[in-house]
Amino acid sequence: MDTRQDEMRRDLDATLQARKELGKEYESELVDSFLAKLDARLDARLDARVERRVAERLDGHGPAEHLRRRRFGRSTSKLPLASLVLGIPLTAIASDGGNGFSRFMGLLVCWVGIVGVNFAAVLGERREQQRAESSRGDWD
Structure with missing residues (x-):
């Protein structure tokens, strides 16, 4: 008993x-x-x-985690939001001074960098998720 x-x-x-x-x-x-x-x-x-x-x-995720992922997408990073918040002052700094071409190049470099960092973060999360899924056995 x-x-x-x-x-x-x-x-x-x-x-x-x-x-x-x-x-x-x-x-x-x-x-x-x-x-x-x-x-x-x-x-x-x-x-x-x-x-x-x-x-x-829910595949091992707690209920709150599952709902958060469904509501806000698969990304668990706060990087996209931080990028947008920092993108505003960086845009102002990049477009300040110089002639039209240098302003455009400053904006281009700034936003290509922001997009590149976010793209790399998403790819890294996807690779990590694929590794986690492939490491699970048939019995998990």
Whole structure:
């Protein structure tokens, strides 16, 4: 017998002993108390089982992680947002001063760099994900 069954058996024995000592007047309260403990235990076991099955269906990611990935895309990096935030002042700096051609070249270099960094990050994440998927065996 496992410890949970032992605990329930002890709780039942204690309830029966209390009924013997207190008499029939308290029988309904004692039964209600025991059933409340049993309900709580069953709820906890059911919650654990559901959580385990949800985790299995989500390929090992917790529910919050799965929802976040669905909502914000597969990228877990904050790099795209940081790039856009930093792109605004970099654009201002790159386009400041000089003639029209030098401004254009400054903007071009700035944004090609930002796009390149983001592209490299996405490729790196995809390669990492493919490696993780290929390293899983048939039994995972």
